[in-house]
Amino acid sequence: MSSSSLASALAAATSVLAEAGVPSPRVDAELLAAHLLGESAGRVRALAYTDTPAPEGFSELVAERARRVPLQHLTGKAYFRHLELSVGPGVFVPRPETETVAQLVIDHAAGRPLKIVDLGTGSGAIAGSIAQEVPQAEVFAVELSPLAHGWAEQNLAPLGVRLELGDLRTAFEEQNGTFDVVVSNPPYIPALAVPNEPEVADHDPVAALYGGGADGMELPLAAVAAAARLLKAGGYFVLEHAEVQAETIFERMAALADWDAVATHPDLNGRARATSAIRR
Ligand SMILES: C[S@@+](CC[C@H](N)C(=O)[O-])C[C@H]1O[C@@H](n2cnc3c(N)ncnc32)[C@H](O)[C@@H]1O
Numbered sequence: 101m102s103s104s105s106l107a108s109a110l111a112a113a114t115s116v117l118a119e120a121g122v123p124s125p126r127v128d129a130e131l132l133a134a135h136l137l138g139e140s141a142g143r144v145r146a147l148a149y150t151d152t153p154a155p156e157g158f159s160e161l162v163a164e165r166a167r168r169v170p171l172q173h174l175t176g177k178a179y180f181r182h183l184e185l186s187v188g189p190g191v192f193v194p195r196p197e198t199e200t201v202a203q204l205v206i207d208h209a210a211g212r213p214l215k216i217v218d219l220g221t222g223s224g225a226i227a228g229s230i231a232q233e234v235p236q237a238e239v240f241a242v243e244l245s246p247l248a249h250g251w252a253e254q255n256l257a258p259l260g261v262r263l264e265l266g267d268l269r270t271a272f273e274e275q276n277g278t279f280d281v282v283v284s285n286p287p288y289i290p291a292l293a294v295p296n297e298p299e300v301a302d303h304d305p306v307a308a309l310y311g312g313g314a315d316g317m318e319l320p321l322a323a324v325a326a327a328a329r330l331l332k333a334g335g336y337f338v339l340e341h342a343e344v345q346a347e348t349i350f351e352r353m354a355a356l357a358d359w360d361a362v363a364t365h366p367d368l369n370g371r372a373r374a375t376s377a378i379r380r
Pocket residue numbers: 192193194195198219220221222223224225226242243244245248266267268269284285286287288305307308309319
């Protein structure tokens with residue numbers, strides 16, 4: 101494809117990717133070309149009306165994408181709210197629905213100098229967004245996987261987030277009862293609910309997907325316990341979870357003496373994908 105025009109290479113790539121079952125073949129082809137050309141996707145669309153040649157290495161990247169390697173692993177970048185995060189093998193690619201979870205915290209903080217911790221930070225998407233959008237906040241994060249921690253370090257160091265390698269069950273124990281906000285998007289997929297998309301099943305780390313136990317609830321409930329331990333009275337907790345877990349999490353938290361104002365929140369598609377509560 102490198103000797104062909106950008107326009108014909110994009111058309112050919114789109115059909116290769118569509119054939120491979122990639123959900124947004126034209127957009128992915130444009131984003132791969134944009135990555136190689138160092139241009140925006142919009143500029144690539146404009147260049148496709150000129151006699152610009154296809155970039156060197158385009159067909160190789162398209163072939164990898166056709167093998168369902170995540171687009172973000174090929175470009176090395178994921179976009180989350182206003183952040184451009186470095187990602188690759190070993191780290192969970194942040195999802196758009198998690199932007200709503202970060203929004204709940206950012207709205208709650210309302211620019212105040214709160215002390216906030218993100219449990220299971222992965223690439224650092226939630227912690228990094230909060231640090232960027234609530235610059236007065238003091239932001240902490242913990243990640244168990246050394247590989248993911250490496251990516252988080254790269255993304256969070258410039259934003260001043262204090263990152264630890266460790267288990268959310270025991271993280272920041274010396275600071276128990278001192279946080280204003282705890283947020284977490286832990287692993288929560290039930291054991292037998294293996295994701296269909298090869299990008300997820302073959303490339304997201306197993307430790308980022310499965311929550312533990314048949315219902316995937318072990319880590320979400322560990323995050324609830326960690327939040328109760330870390331928050332001061334009146335502190336705010338937000339947890340992302342699967343839609344099928346919303347009712348159980350609501351009931352479990354409402355039954356605990358630790359929490360007031362337990363509330364379920366919809367994602368952008370109206371699905372019950374997050375729960376918040378106030379530490380009593
Ligand atoms: C679903 S991913 C979410 C990552 C990131 N918060 C996001 O929203 O993109 C869950 C993350 O929790 C990490 N994790 C799993 N078990 C953990 C534990 N016990 N303690 C801390 N982090 C853990 C995984 O390695 C993974 O990075």
